[in-house]
Amino acid sequence: MKGAGKTSLAETWIHAFPAFAETVNDAPWQRALREEALACFSELGLPHTKLEAWRSTPLGVLERLMPPAPSGRVPDPESLLATGRAALAQHPLPEAIGSRGVFVDGHYCPALSSFESEASRLQFLPFSESAKSDQAISTRPPGFGELASPKQDAFTALNTAFAQGGGLLEIAPNHFEQKPIHLMFIASGSGELVCPRLLVRAGEGSRATVVMDFLSGAEESNHGKGLVNELSEIFVEENATLECIVIEREGIEGLHIGNLQTHQKRDSRLHLHTFSLGGGLVRNELGARLADTGAEVHMRGLYLGSGNQHMDNHTLVDHAMPHTTSRQIYKGVLGENARGVFRGLVHVRPDAQKIDSSQSNMNLLLSDKARIDTRPQLEIHADDVKCSHGSTIGKLDEEALFYLRSRGLSEPDARALLTEGFVAEICDALEGDSLRSFAQALVMDALASCIGNSAGAPE
């Protein structure tokens, strides 16, 4: 690892592991995986900007903040409850929520959660025994660790080693879950490393909507301080339809490193929406594997940054089989000194004929200092495919601005309207009025601060 002198952050975390492992209340299978993962992390160390995938992500901020590793002790349930309740009371939530799962600093809070479904058609099973022993999983659930390997990625290793519980969300075959399942991951702002872990299995022929909502505790003063390193593995079985919405709205001092990996079977449909609205540094790693014919993935993302926010999206779509479809639309609005990265790779394997793929990344820069690095990439090893990709970076259209002003709209109103128009298609794509208006309200809020803070920017 690093040379002499100050102990590096990675070393601090590695040293903290034995005490963590001592106190955490694990099933034996998870304990073994943790130890393996820690060995991988020791090997890999923290990523740095010399690595291609991390070239543009300013991880130096981590070394400055030095978030301590989790202690492993489950906090007093009363204090978890209080943090959870306060956060729920402060943050707006959609009107129509079906089942709800609440996690505080990664720990599952059964008292604030409810998964309602007749005959266990929908279940949440915590990995850790401490959460609720009668429902905890005693053997390694199929799929766990299959889509993200600790050997290849330091943050996967870190999450696997330090995950606070986590759990499996299981949607039974042919079950149609009408209302969105809302999972809230609340970071108390303690400054610690928090590692939420999730496994989702959408059974054959099922249909459901899962919202993963990342927010900070209600304390105004700490601005969500800390590092959230989340990892989700999602399996969509044959002919299932899953809509998955990730909302990142942590406080401005929150760092969010998210990794979401999906695996789709034959004729399944997955809609994946990512809204990056808060946090000081947000990085989304999104991997979609189209593992059988007829599978279709629609990925949409919106990132809104102002101040010194940094937002990354790294997507990888793997067309492993013929007749698979992928659609990607990622849009960003960046003001002030905000910075964004979009790196998207569509990989078409040799036998994956007749696939259909499109990828687009569009960016609106509201200030001269805002910056975006965009790199859409295609890697095609089949010869009968339909692939398109492209990216744009621009300012507001002067023609459109003049058109609106010539109809009496003030310049600030015209700018706001055009910016809202730019992001509209991402929110509009959400199914369900309640969820759509919830997302729209959050987006409008974040957009208002983007536009407001950049209002004085030179044209």
Next chain:
Amino acid sequence: MLEIKNLHANAGDTPIIKGIDLNIGAGEVHAIMGPNGSGKSTLSNVLAGRPGYSVTRGEVLYAGQNLLDMPTEIRAREGVFLAFQYPVEIPGVGNSYFLKTSVNAVRTHRGEDELDAMDFLSICEEKMKLVEMPSDLMSRSINEGFSGGEKKRNEILQMLLLEPKLCILDETDSGLDIDALRVVAEGVNAMRSPDRAMLVITHYQRLLDYIVPDRVHVLSGGQIVRSGGKELAGELEAKGYGWIGNPE
């Protein structure tokens, strides 16, 4: 209503308009005709305040006020309306929301109450009938995917809703088939009134069969080289633009 005095203007750095004098009184309809590159569109752009155009000499008074000093949106709120030659497509911004925002911006400026959604809708429906505009165009994004005729109808609809005092139509007839032209002209004719002035800019005489002007001016090389009654349009149609002397 509109007094243009010795107007000189550039598009970018290129001098285009080289001394125009024109008075349009309330209730009058004036047509400006001319070949491509004569300065027709520059004139309309200067009057509406489009960025990229600069006035180098002369002045323009609108209802006695210095029009050129007003920002674009103030001109609009004061009652100047430009129907665009190429209406802009704006994805993501709903047409109906835009129209309501626009109408209310103008109403507020005039000291009138804002229209609520219901009132706006009923007024809008009535005006839409006039321009034979299908109702689904209201729920779509501004001009996005509209046909040429639909875009121009949308322009006229905006004009009907905003009730301007000075209407400038910049080649509104270009690219329209005869049917769409008739509808657009009917919309314009419905706006003719003793307290409203109109400036109709066109390349083709055909439009003036439907919107009959009080005066016709021929623009060439950035100057008005001829003015006359509506019969001048017929003369141009018969002889083409070739017979007009170039002022330079």
